[in-house]
Amino acid sequence: MIPTTTAPARTPRVLGRVLVSLLIAALAIVGVAVYRSASATVPTGGAVDGASQADPPAPDGAVTLDDGLLPSGATAFDVGYPGVAGLSHDLRAALQRASRDAADDDVAVRVNSGWRSAEYQDRLLQEAVSQYGSAEEAARWVASSATSAHVAGDAVDVGSYDAVDWLTAHGAGYGLCQTYGNESWHFELRPEAIDRGCPTPYADPTQDPRIHG
Numbered sequence: 001m002i003p004t005t006t007a008p009a010r011t012p013r014v015l016g017r018v019l020v021s022l023l024i025a026a027l028a029i030v031g032v033a034v035y036r037s038a039s040a041t042v043p044t045g046g047a048v049d050g051a052s053q054a055d056p057p058a059p060d061g062a063v064t065l066d067d068g069l070l071p072s073g074a075t076a077f078d079v080g081y082p083g084v085a086g087l088s089h090d091l092r093a094a095l096q097r098a099s100r101d102a103a104d105d106d107v108a109v110r111v112n113s114g115w116r117s118a119e120y121q122d123r124l125l126q127e128a129v130s131q132y133g134s135a136e137e138a139a140r141w142v143a144s145s146a147t148s149a150h151v152a153g154d155a156v157d158v159g160s161y162d163a164v165d166w167l168t169a170h171g172a173g174y175g176l177c178q179t180y181g182n183e184s185w186h187f188e189l190r191p192e193a194i195d196r197g198c199p200t201p202y203a204d205p206t207q208d209p210r211i212h213g
């Protein structure tokens with residue numbers, strides 16, 4: 001008797017289970033659809049962020065390390081920088097020897113500027129003309145790219161002031177001489193100075209026959 005009395009009750013239960021299963025399936029489909037629509041926005045947002053994180057293009061004409069620009073603290077041993085690597089071999093070797101001996105006196109010789117590209121030198125000259133108000137006055141401080149010893153790899157501007165003082169006192173022994181009276185930090189190689197001492201500096205670059213001769 002039990003099968004006959006329970007049989008009619010089974011059908012609604014089965015129908016109920018089927019309906020529940022269909023409902024779960026429907027919710028699952030809706031859920032997947034919602035998930036897909038939500039996740040579809042993620043790549044778009046990610047792409048926007050990625051674009052905003054890209055490096056901005058360098059401004060036209062900007063001077064870079066490849067032009068000889070040097071980071072503060074660079075030394076004669078930092079040959080990874082074009083500004084140091086572009087120096088003539090003998091000048092760099094002399095400055096390295098002097099830097100080692102200066103370090104023994106607790107003086108750090110830094111290279112603020114060494115080799116420069118013609119573009120870098122021309123930029124400095126343009127800035128000097130703006131700063132000093134005339135090409136004539138600018139020429140007392142900055143050479144053109146055609147005449148600059150920096151562009152030729154034959155000059156270094158050193159720092160700090162302690163290093164300038166040290167090289168002023170001892171540079172001749174390494175053939176390192178100040179070239180201009182108004183640029184105490186600017187040194188060039190004069191090998192004969194090792195025996196004869198450094199020649200008297202020109203007052204400024206306009207007195208230099210290599211530039212105006």
Ligand SMILES: [Zn+2]
Nearest residue numbers: 155156157186
């Ligand atoms: Zn210089």
